Amino acid sequence: MKNDFEDIKRIVNEAGLESPSSGFLQSVMNKVEEHSMATSRVKYSPLITKRGWLLLGAIVLGIVVSLLFFDGSGDSWLSAIAWPEFSLDATLGSKLSFQLYNTTIYGLVFLGALFAIQVIFLNQKIKNDFSV
Amino acid sequence: MNHHTDQYYINRCLEGETNAFSYLVDQYKDFVYTIILRMVKNKEWAEEIAQDVFVKAYTSLANYRGDAKFSTWLYTIAYRKALDALKSVKNQKTIDFIDDVQEGDIGSVTDALMHLELEERKTIIKNSILKLKEDEAALITLYYFEEKSVKEIQDITKISVDNIKIKLYRSRKKLYDYLNGYIQPQISKPKG
Numbered sequence: 001m002k003n004d005f006e007d008i009k010r011i012v013n014e015a016g017l018e019s020p021s022s023g024f025l026q027s028v029m030n031k032v033e034e035h036s037m038a039t040s041r042v043k044y045s046p047l048i049t050k051r052g053w054l055l056l057g058a059i060v061l062g063i064v065v066s067l068l069f070f071d072g073s074g075d076s077w078l079s080a081i082a083w084p085e086f087s088l089d090a091t092l093g094s095k096l097s098f099q100l101y102n103t104t105i106y107g108l109v110f111l112g113a114l115f116a117i118q119v120i121f122l123n124q125k126i127k128n129d130f131s132v
Numbered sequence: 133m134n135h136h137t138d139q140y141y142i143n144r145c146l147e148g149e150t151n152a153f154s155y156l157v158d159q160y161k162d163f164v165y166t167i168i169l170r171m172v173k174n175k176e177w178a179e180e181i182a183q184d185v186f187v188k189a190y191t192s193l194a195n196y197r198g199d200a201k202f203s204t205w206l207y208t209i210a211y212r213k214a215l216d217a218l219k220s221v222k223n224q225k226t227i228d229f230i231d232d233v234q235e236g237d238i239g240s241v242t243d244a245l246m247h248l249e250l251e252e253r254k255t256i257i258k259n260s261i262l263k264l265k266e267d268e269a270a271l272i273t274l275y276y277f278e279e280k281s282v283k284e285i286q287d288i289t290k291i292s293v294d295n296i297k298i299k300l301y302r303s304r305k306k307l308y309d310y311l312n313g314y315i316q317p318q319i320s321k322p323k324g
Contacts, residue, residue, distance in 0.1 A: 008304050011311075012276035015257040017162040018169050020179045028157050028186045029150075035191060036150045 138202040145193055153193075157186050160203065163278060164210045170269035171214040173262055181217050185210045200287060204280070208288045211270055218266055248315075260310035267291070268303035275300055 048056070138159070144152035164185055169178035188209055196205055248256065261269055267289065274280045274288065282296050291299070 008272075008307065009276045011257055011307070012261070012272060015254055015261055015277075017277070018166045018175075018258075019162050020165040020182060024161055024165070024179060024183065025154060025157055028161075028183050029154050031183065031187045032150055032153055032190045035187065 139198065142193060142196060142202065145190070153186075153190055156189075156202070156206075160206055161186070163203075164206065166277075167207065167210055167270055167273050168214045170261055170264070170273055171211075171266035172217060177217070181213050182210070185213050188213065200284070203278075204284050204287055207274065207278075207280075211288050214266065214270075256311065256314040260307055260314060263310045264303055264306060268299055268306065271296060271299050272303050272307065 138156065141152045141155045145156075161182065165178060165182045168181050168185070169175060172178050172181065185206070189206055192209075196202065246253075261272060264272065270289065271285060271291075274285050275282075280288070282293050285291070285296050286293055289296070
């Protein structure tokens with residue numbers, strides 16, 4: 001039985017190999033290069049998108065336009081709000097003392113809030129960018 | 133095939149020299165293409181799949197541990213890609229043999245083949261292999277052309293050793309059946 005198929009090897013070898021088209025190697029290497037570049041390069045994405053810029057522009061424009069309706073006389077609507085009063089007096093030793101005014105305190109509070117919000121967004125962005 | 137030579141180029145690829153991969157592509161493209169073509173039976177499709185095989189091999193190069201020959205590892209990817217591609221095609225049929233060749237007829241098939249012109253003979257043999265089922269065509273090619281051992285073929289195809297032997301036996305017989313189907317009209321064709 002084995003002898004009956006002895007020349008099958010010769011027959012299969014005679015068929016030889018097929019060759020792909022002449023551009024096969026180049027096509028493969030192009031795809032390999034693309035993959036290699038894609039994995040090594042960080043994809044650029046803007047921090048503020050086009051839509052974000054449009055929104056910012058609209059807000060600024062809105063503020064500028066709204067200013068046209070204020071003639072500058074009289075009390076501002078901000079003064080109508082009952083802002084809580086803060087005072088912070090400190091004396092460091094006998095010679096140094098400082099006082100923090102409301103404006104400074106409000107500024108610090110809002111800066112802290114802005115920082116806290118940014119930390120949340122940055123944390124999420126880092127998680128998304130570097131997650132496996 | 134020099135295993136160490138392959139490893140040299142693999143190491144260079146892993147160090148970031150993408151161009152080194154072109155050596156490996158050039159070395160193995162014909163066999164990868166042939167085995168896929170014999171499984172999917174379509175040249176354009178086979179070329180597309182073969183390209184995907186090499187890209188997959190490149191992206192997975194870090195996973196090649198060197199336990200087996202690089203060719204075995206590469207052909208495993210090729211075999212699986214071809215099978216996956218075939219699974220996506222619902223109506224894939226293989227034409228069955230025309231006549232059943234008896235044991236005593238095998239000698240006459242091969243004798244008849246020898247009387248044909250070389251190119252005609254090659255074409256007939258190629259077409260006959262193409263008629264085999266995808267796994268049979270792959271086994272015949274791996275065993276008789278690439279001279280892979282049954283154990284290596286088992287690693288590539290995940291078919292058991294016993295099954296491989298059975299399939300090889302059946303596919304040899306089928307191949308003769310198909311060859312006979314081509315040969316008989318040639319023999320009975322009037323000459324001159």
